[in-house]
Amino acid sequence: VAAQTRQMTPMVEVAGTVISRNDSSLAAQVEGLVTWVAEVGTQLATGGVAALLDDVLIRDELVEEQTRLAREQANVRFNQAEAQRLTKLARDNHAALSRLEQAQRDLSIARSELAAAESRIMQIREKQERTTIKAPFAGVVTGQFIQAGEWADPGTPIIRLVDTVALEAQAWTPVTALPHISTGTRLGLTIAGQPASGTVRTLVPVGDDQSRLYELRLLLDGDNWSAGQSVRIAIPTAESRPALVVPRDALVLRRDGVTVFRILEDNTAERITVETGLAEGDFIEVSGAIQPGDTVVIRGGERLRGGQQVTPTKQVNGE
Numbered sequence: 001v002a003a004q005t006r007q008m009t010p011m012v013e014v015a016g017t018v019i020s021r022n023d024s025s026l027a028a029q030v031e032g033l034v035t036w037v038a039e040v041g042t043q044l045a046t047g048g049v050a051a052l053l054d055d056v057l058i059r060d061e062l063v064e065e066q067t068r069l070a071r072e073q074a075n076v077r078f079n080q081a082e083a084q085r086l087t088k089l090a091r092d093n094h095a096a097l098s099r100l101e102q103a104q105r106d107l108s109i110a111r112s113e114l115a116a117a118e119s120r121i122m123q124i125r126e127k128q129e130r131t132t133i134k135a136p137f138a139g140v141v142t143g144q145f146i147q148a149g150e151w152a153d154p155g156t157p158i159i160r161l162v163d164t165v166a167l168e169a170q171a172w173t174p175v176t177a178l179p180h181i182s183t184g185t186r187l188g189l190t191i192a193g194q195p196a197s198g199t200v201r202t203l204v205p206v207g208d209d210q211s212r213l214y215e216l217r218l219l220l221d222g223d224n225w226s227a228g229q230s231v232r233i234a235i236p237t238a239e240s241r242p243a244l245v246v247p248r249d250a251l252v253l254r255r256d257g258v259t260v261f262r263i264l265e266d267n268t269a270e271r272i273t274v275e276t277g278l279a280e281g282d283f284i285e286v287s288g289a290i291q292p293g294d295t296v297v298i299r300g301g302e303r304l305r306g307g308q309q310v311t312p313t314k315q316v317n318g319e
Contacts, residue, residue, distance in 0.1 A: 003294045008243040008278040009236045016171030016231040022137045022163035028152035029130040044135040051158045053131040062124045072114040079107040139163040169231045172213035180236040189233040243285040249298040261297040271306035
């Protein structure tokens with residue numbers, strides 16, 4: 001094939017990991033005895049039950065508070081009727097205004113007590129609702145932190161839930177890459193040895209105090225990835241520039257250096273020592289006594305000697 005000039009971009013490969021955008025430890029919001037926990041590996045839909053806490057004590061508390069509520073409702077009705085009666089008597093000058101004011105004050109207090117009782121009922125029902133721990137997003141249970149029969153306090157982790165669909169790649173990039181990537185930049189990467197690509201979702205513009213690296217998040221193309229897989233991401237570190245490149249297969253690696261074989265007009269092979277530079281895909285930059293358009297050997301170079309007569313065959317369709 002012919003050596004050629006291509007636009008090449010200096011790259012550095014950084015290691016990363018496929019992570020889930022939704023990865024949560026679901027915790028108890030009220031105290032209680034754990035009666036059931038979803039098994040590891042369970043697939044939960046949004047709103048699916050992840051764990052249950054015993055609500056017997058809460059139900060007893062609710063019954064008690066409902067009794068108080070009934071009493072406050074009766075108290076309001078009594079004071080309301082009393083205030084209406086005294087209002088009528090005061091209008092006919094048959095009752096002192098002080099008695100009417102006292103009745104109105106008692107009615108206001110009764111209404112306040114009723115509102116407080118209704119509020120306590122709402123709080124108890126909310127506590128009862130929270131004894132059922134629900135999945136905030138669809139995912140798979142990847143860990144149990146507590147077992148049925150144990151006591152959970154508010155904030156006690158119950159399970160770990162991971163979304164296996166909303167995935168992205170997380171990596172840490174050097175400061176030299178910051179001017180060359182931004183939200184929406186397309187980058188090539190390798191996941192578990194397979195070539196892939198992704199789009200920069202965000203680049204956190206605050207570096208780590210110790211490593212001086214910046215967090216990078218990429219949205220991945222395709223859906224055949226799993227959280228926890230290793231990733232290698234090619235990050236540009238400078239602007240693209242023209243470079244003389246040959247296929248990697250043209251390089252002959254020997255103890256005395258790197259060489260390529262150029263085919264002269266008389267079909268003899270000339271051995272040329274080169275220095276390598278940027279690499280991108282199947283191409284690599286070379287410098288030395290070689291020019292664009294020079295025909296170089298990509299198959300059989302290991303067996304050639306300088307000055308040897310050859311019968312070159314042009315590469316066709318990559319073969």
